[in-house]
Amino acid sequence: MRLTIQKDHLVRSVQDVMKAVSSRTTIPILSGIKMVATVQEVTLTGSDSDISIESSIPAEEEGTIIAEVLQPGSIVLPARFFAEIVKKLPEDNVEIEVQNQFVTIIRSGKAEFSLNGLDAEEYPRLPQIKEENVFKLPTDLLKTMIRQTVFAVSTSETRPILTGVNWKVENGELICIATDSHRLALRKAKIEMDASLGYNVVIPGKSLNELSKILDDSNENVEIVITENQVLFKTKHLLFFSRLLDGNYPDTSRLIPADSQTDVIVNAKEFFQAIDRASLLAREGRNNVVKLTTLQDGIVEISSISPEIGKVTEEIQSESVEGEELKISFSAKYMMDALKALEGAEIKISFTGAMRPFVLRPLHSDSMLQLILPVRTY
Amino acid sequence: MRLTIQKDHLVRSVQDVMKAVSSRTTIPILSGIKMVATVQEVTLTGSDSDISIESSIPAEEEGTIIAEVLQPGSIVLPARFFAEIVKKLPEDNVEIEVQNQFVTIIRSGKAEFSLNGLDAEEYPRLPQIKEENVFKLPTDLLKTMIRQTVFAVSTSETRPILTGVNWKVENGELICIATDSHRLALRKAKIEMDASLGYNVVIPGKSLNELSKILDDSNENVEIVITENQVLFKTKHLLFFSRLLDGNYPDTSRLIPADSQTDVIVNAKEFFQAIDRASLLAREGRNNVVKLTTLQDGIVEISSISPEIGKVTEEIQSESVEGEELKISFSAKYMMDALKALEGAEIKISFTGAMRPFVLRPLHSDSMLQLILPVRTY
Numbered sequence: 001m002r003l004t005i006q007k008d009h010l011v012r013s014v015q016d017v018m019k020a021v022s023s024r025t026t027i028p029i030l031s032g033i034k035m036v037a038t039v040q041e042v043t044l045t046g047s048d049s050d051i052s053i054e055s056s057i058p059a060e061e062e063g064t065i066i067a068e069v070l071q072p073g074s075i076v077l078p079a080r081f082f083a084e085i086v087k088k089l090p091e092d093n094v095e096i097e098v099q100n101q102f103v104t105i106i107r108s109g110k111a112e113f114s115l116n117g118l119d120a121e122e123y124p125r126l127p128q129i130k131e132e133n134v135f136k137l138p139t140d141l142l143k144t145m146i147r148q149t150v151f152a153v154s155t156s157e158t159r160p161i162l163t164g165v166n167w168k169v170e171n172g173e174l175i176c177i178a179t180d181s182h183r184l185a186l187r188k189a190k191i192e193m194d195a196s197l198g199y200n201v202v203i204p205g206k207s208l209n210e211l212s213k214i215l216d217d218s219n220e221n222v223e224i225v226i227t228e229n230q231v232l233f234k235t236k237h238l239l240f241f242s243r244l245l246d247g248n249y250p251d252t253s254r255l256i257p258a259d260s261q262t263d264v265i266v267n268a269k270e271f272f273q274a275i276d277r278a279s280l281l282a283r284e285g286r287n288n289v290v291k292l293t294t295l296q297d298g299i300v301e302i303s304s305i306s307p308e309i310g311k312v313t314e315e316i317q318s319e320s321v322e323g324e325e326l327k328i329s330f331s332a333k334y335m336m337d338a339l340k341a342l343e344g345a346e347i348k349i350s351f352t353g354a355m356r357p358f359v360l361r362p363l364h365s366d367s368m369l370q371l372i373l374p375v376r377t378y
Numbered sequence: 379m380r381l382t383i384q385k386d387h388l389v390r391s392v393q394d395v396m397k398a399v400s401s402r403t404t405i406p407i408l409s410g411i412k413m414v415a416t417v418q419e420v421t422l423t424g425s426d427s428d429i430s431i432e433s434s435i436p437a438e439e440e441g442t443i444i445a446e447v448l449q450p451g452s453i454v455l456p457a458r459f460f461a462e463i464v465k466k467l468p469e470d471n472v473e474i475e476v477q478n479q480f481v482t483i484i485r486s487g488k489a490e491f492s493l494n495g496l497d498a499e500e501y502p503r504l505p506q507i508k509e510e511n512v513f514k515l516p517t518d519l520l521k522t523m524i525r526q527t528v529f530a531v532s533t534s535e536t537r538p539i540l541t542g543v544n545w546k547v548e549n550g551e552l553i554c555i556a557t558d559s560h561r562l563a564l565r566k567a568k569i570e571m572d573a574s575l576g577y578n579v580v581i582p583g584k585s586l587n588e589l590s591k592i593l594d595d596s597n598e599n600v601e602i603v604i605t606e607n608q609v610l611f612k613t614k615h616l617l618f619f620s621r622l623l624d625g626n627y628p629d630t631s632r633l634i635p636a637d638s639q640t641d642v643i644v645n646a647k648e649f650f651q652a653i654d655r656a657s658l659l660a661r662e663g664r665n666n667v668v669k670l671t672t673l674q675d676g677i678v679e680i681s682s683i684s685p686e687i688g689k690v691t692e693e694i695q696s697e698s699v700e701g702e703e704l705k706i707s708f709s710a711k712y713m714m715d716a717l718k719a720l721e722g723a724e725i726k727i728s729f730t731g732a733m734r735p736f737v738l739r740p741l742h743s744d745s746m747l748q749l750i751l752p753v754r755t756y
Contacts (some may be wrong), residue, residue: 078687081658081659081662081687081688084658085655085658088651088654088655088658089655090651090655103688110692110693110694111652111655111690111691111692112690112691112692113655113659113688113689113690114688114689114690115687115688116686116687116688273466273468274489276466277463277466277467277468277489277491280459280462280463280466281459281491284459308494309456309459309493309494310459310481310482310491310492310493310494311491311492312489312490312491312492313489313490314488314489314490315488316488
């Protein structure tokens, strides 16, 4: 293999595939990045066997030469060193040459690195995915849907299925649901796809977080292919594979109350800041619990007590309080996470008594909701 | 105690004194911030018993009311909570009122905090320092002198005296020296002071780091008072006390070679980047060692080998190489630290053979130097 390539393209591609490379891998070759050069393109691959990322750099784009492959071939290079080296090379132009025994020379300006590589034939093959039943989502919508749900996955391995986000495709709609059994996040969106098709899979939260980091903020489409045990996200120069989680995701639809006893509409920002202040002391107590009390004239009181340190009380003028009076306690962290995830200046919170889960929705959208279980304080 | 105060002044002052408050203190009252309110000013104090910081907020400044003290008094408030609370208060105006049993109310807008305080009488007194033989340094010069030396202090407690920076005042000059016995940093500056006076003290590196963080980048003078076991740095609204280290600092003057066998002049930035690249592989090997070799025509080769990973070689065109040929190995980290500390585009490196300490100086200044001990590689 022998080629010259533009440094900035190489740096970008290496950084993308590095997201899949784990420093704690037990499979030595997976601590490397695979590089394959053909006359048309240079392809880099990183993988931790759960996530695999392939990034391709075209030899030419819009009439500009990005890479010149003088001799096609392939090599696996130590990922961390390769990534740090390319980032710090002195010139815009980089020359890469594989010599005997996989020793690889990286040259730029007067700097010359020689790295001990590995045989690319030893690198695991990526899954072969038949591109049937592809559906598309704009990149920015996909990132938003991930952001609004993935924070609510469980971090505990007691129920591994809850560490993933449930993706359901039905009736031409994609529904993303995450829950750690203390709170639940739901986001849905219309997609263009044969309405007779349906999927119900669970994507690891970690995979979605990495995917979100790697995608640009653009409105270009991402193509999504779901198979029995893999999901593939495909953009112009990127393939992102993730395994799916085994097992059935719990049916969460019956968790969401259909009616409510108390409805409170608040300004999202004001409410968030009051919860944030109350949580300053709550954090010290058990579970970061704050208390919400409805008072007269649409006033809502947020309070918290930490006997050792002190207490805090704040009154908020809500837009409206309808239904029964209410005192309810909940985790300040869950409430702030939920408020951060929702869009819209005004949030409607629907309570069904102090002991039942309550639901937050933007006032003018039914495509997303956040559900929180209250905390028993007596 | 009862007062109202502008939030931004309070936040700033609390952040300053927080630098002295340790979360790991064994003296409970030192986990608090002392607040003393008189009609003229509000004073905050934080201390970890090594460093004490006092910040004062005038009641009025340039005709603007900053604080209004309705009832003078004092209190000690839990530092971490107090700091987080004031930062997140909703309005610009803050009301603070001490009630029975040191319970303190903090009010802003509709938010009301109640914090359990402690008796200010229990708070340790700050050292009384007689302000004799004060000398002055512009803040920016003081910060530069700290930055150029403090990184070279020892982080090991085997020789505690080396964890401090040696400050010598003699012949109207301040000389700051730090060494961890593998490298040495020296910076001097003229000061206005009675030339007959002299000091030779050791200030803990940690104190100088905290001082540097707390000082603005300005050219206003800092007043410095040195006593037998304390040093005081004084600005308009700030008193910064640090204890001094006990013991005699080693005489470092004979470490610095008077003559040299090889002198190399390099562009500081180019040289730094080449060392940085070589260190990418060196870091993996023992001690992060790189090798410098003088070649023909003023060319200097920087190289490093890490047998498992690979090797790197880079040639640099120096401004000049004078004297004997040289091969020498040294820590890339020490070299990069030294280059970062020095000022000036061109650096002169004076070697006295492969086994002797070498010295870096800016080409056009003799107020600073960096000394590095080479590493034996065979």
